[in-house]
Amino acid sequence: MSVFPYLVAGVLFIAGLYGVVSSRNYIHLAVCLTVMQSSTYVALITVGYLTNGQAPITKGAKPGKPLVDPVVQSLTLTDVVVSVAVLALVLSLALRAYRTHGTLDPDEMREMRG
Amino acid sequence: MAEVTTLVPLLVVVPLAVAVLLTATSHWLPAWVPDLAAILAAAAVTAMSVVLVVATRTHPIVYWFGGWRPVHGLPIGITFIVEPLGASLAALAALLTTASLVFSWRYFEEVGHLYHALVLAFLAGMVGFSLSGDLFNIFVWLELMSVAAYALCGYQVHQAAVIQGAVNFAIINSLGTFTMLMGLAMVYASTGQLNLSAIGHQLSANPPGSAVVVGFSFITVGFLTKAGAVPFHFWMSDAYAVASAPVGALFAGVMSDLAYHTFARVYWDGFAPGFGVHAAAVIRGVLLAVAVLTALLGAVMCALQADLKRQVAFLTISHGGIFFAGIALLTARGLAGSTLYLITDGLLKAALFLSLAIVIKGLGSSDELALHGRGRQRSQVLPMAVFITVGLGLATLPPFGTFLSSALIYDSPGYGWLPPILVLAAALTSATVLRSTARIYLGWGPAHDPLLTSRKPDEPEEGEPEESETGLGLRTRLWLLTPALGLVLVAYGVAFTPSVAHELVSAAAALQHPQATEQLVLHGQQSPPPVVGSYAPSASAWAYGGSAAGGSLLLAALGLWWRRLGRRVEGVALVLARGLKAVHDGSVGDYAVWFAAGTTVLAIAWTGLVR
Secondary structure, three states, X not given: OOOHHHHHHHHHHHHHHHHHHHOOOHHHHHHHHHHHHHHHHHXXXXXXXXXXXXXXXXXXXXXXXXXXXXXXXXXXXXXXXXXXXXXXXXXXXXXXXXXXXXXXXXXXXXXXXX | OHHHHOHHHHHHHHHHHHHHXXXXXXXXXXXXXXXXXXXXXXXXXXXXXHHHHHHOOOOOEEEEHHHOOOEOOEOOOOEEEEOHHHHHHHHHHHHHHHHHHHHHHHHOOOOOOOHHHHHHHHHHHHHHHHHEOEHHHHXXXXXXXXXXXXXXXXXXXXXXHHHHHHHHHHXXXXXXXXXXXXXXXXXXXXXXXXXXXXXXXXXXXXXXXXXXXXXXXXXXXXXXXXXXXXXXXXXXXXXXHHOOHHHHHHHHHHHHHHHHHHHHHHHHHHHHHHOOHHHHHHHHHHHHHHHHHHHHHHHHHHHOOOEXXXXXXXXXXXXXXXXXXXXXXXXXXXXXXHHHHHHHHHHHHHHHHHHHHHHHHHHOOOEOOOOOOOOOOHHHHHHHHHHHHHHHHHOOOOOOHHHHHHHHHXXXXXXXXXXXXXXXXXXXXXXXXXXXXXXXXXXXXXXXXXXXXXXXOOOOOOOOOOOOOOOOOHHHHHHHHHHHHHHHHHHHHHHHXXXXXXXXXXXXXXXXXXXXXXXHHHHOOOOOOOXXXXXXXXXXXXXXXXXXXXXXXXHHHHHHHHHHHOHHHHHHHHHHHHHHHHHOOOOHHHHHHHHHHHHHHHHHHHHHHOO
C-alpha cells in the first residue's frame, strides 16, 4: 500500500490548520475548516483501500477479487454530512456578522478579551 | 429485565422524535405546545435514565441496535452500553434540560420555533455520547451535540461578541472533532475495529504500535477540546459568556464535562487492555499534569473576571480539571468521585447560571463591579441566599454532595500532593462566587478593582434579551427561581442517598475491568460484579473539605479587600493578571495555535507508550 495518500491527508490537514490560524475572513475560515476535514475523507478511504480490490457491492461482484472495506466508506459519507452541517452553521454566522456589522474580519468583531 | 432493556433506545428516540415533530408542526401550534412537549420529553428521558441507573446496579445492559448481535465475538452492529455511571450522567443531562426548558418558558418573550427542537437534539446528542459503546458513534453523537450547541449559542442574537463567541466555539470544537476522527482512522487502520471492547481485545493480542499511540493521543485531544482542558480551553470562556441563560446552564452544567467521562470509558474499554503497567504510569502522569494545570489556571482566571458569566465559564474549566484529576488517578474511587462530582457540581453550576440570569435581568448588568451594592433590596434576599448556598456547595462544604465526591478523590491511594491543589482550586473558584455575591448584595469591597476587567456600566448586555425599566414581577421571579432551587436541593441531597458512594465505587470498578465488559459485549456473558469495601470519608478528607469551605470565605474576603496588602503586592498581581489575560485574547487564530501546540506536546509525551 502506497504511503502517498496518507501524505496527501497530512498535507491537507496541516494546510487547513494553517488557514484557520492565519485567516482574516470568516468565509475563508469556514473553507479552511472544510479543507481540514477533507483530509479525514482521504485518510478514511485510504485505510479501507486494497490494490486490485473492487467496489464493495456484492451483487454482480467478480469472483476472486477482494472487496474494499465498506465500513470506512460509510464513515466517510457520515463525515461529509457532518461537515456540511458545520459549514452551513459557520457560513450562516458569517452572513449574520456581515449583515449586522458589515465586516467578515474576526479581528474587527473581537469584543471579548481577557 | 426485558422490559427495562426496551427503555434504552427510547432515551435517544424520544427527544429526537419530538424534535422532528416540533420542527415540522410548531409553525401552526399555539406557543405553549412546544414548551410543554419539550418539557415532557426531557422529563421522560430523566425518568427513564433514573430507572436504568437503578436497574443496572449489578449488571450492565448491552443494547444492540436492530438486534445485530456479534457473531462469534465479532461485532457487526452498533451498541449502547448502559451502566450506572453513564446512565446517571444521561439522567443529569436530561434533568438539567428539563429545568432549563421550564426556565426558558417564562424567560424568553419570543423564542422562535426551532429553539425547542435544537434543545432536544442537543439532549439526544449528550445521552448518546455518554452511552455509546462504539468509537465512531461516539464521534457522531459528539457532532450532533456540538452542532446543536453551536446553533444554540448563536441563536437569535446579533451582537458582535455573540457571533465571535459562537464562531470561536464552532471552529475550535471542530478542530478537536476532526483530530479525533483522524485518530479514529489510525486506530481503525491498525485494529480493524470500531467497537470499544473489540479494539481492546485486538490491542491486548497485538500490543499497540506507533500508529495506535498517535491515534490515541489524537482521540484524547478531541475529548480534551470538548471538555475544555488547558490548553484547549480557550473557546469555552468566549462561548459561555455569550450564551443565553438557559443554554449556558446546559453548557456549563453538563455538556463539556461529559467528554471527560466518555474519555474514561474509551480509555478503559478500548485502550487500557493494550497498555501495560509502565504505559499506564506514563498516561497517569501526563493526564494528571493536564488536570492540575486546568484546575489551577481555570481558578486563577475565574478570580480575575468581573463578568459574572465569564466567572462561571472559568469555574467550569477549573472544576473540569478537578474531575479529570479523579479520572487520571486511574482508580475506582477516583472515577466514582469524579462522576459524582460531575453530577453534584453540574447541578450547582446550572443553578448558578440560571440565577445569574435573574440578576442580569433584574439589576440590569452582568458586571460585578457595575452591580456594586445594587442588590441591597428586600426583594433580592432569595437570590442572594441561592448564591451563597451554591457558593458553599461549590466549595465542597461537608457533608453534602460535592464534599462526598471530592472525598472519594482525596481518599484515592497514591498522590499526596494532589488533594491540597484541588482544595485550592475549589476554594478559589467558590471564593469568586462568594466575592461577587458580597459585592452585589451587601455592597462590600470597593466598586473599582484594577484586577478585574471593567466594562463601562452603560454598555448593553450580551446574549440577553433587552430588559425594560420595570424589572421582573414577583410571579415571574418566583417561576424563574424555582428550577434553580430544585437543582440546588438535588445537588445537596444526593449525598444522603443510602450507600451512594459504595454503589458508585463498585460501578467504577466494573468499568475499569475491561475483560469483563468485553465478555459481556462480545459474548453476552455476565461476570459477577467486583467486590469493593464500603466507603466513608476519612478524617483527612473531612479536613480537606472543611479547609476548602473555610478557605473560600477567606479568599473571598481577600478578593474584596486585597488592595490593602500594599503597593508592592498590587504591582506584582497586576502584571501577572495582565499576562494571563493577554493570552485569552479572543482571536480564533491564536486559539488554533495553542491547539496545535497542545496536540504536538501530547503526542510527543506519549511516544513512551510504544513498546
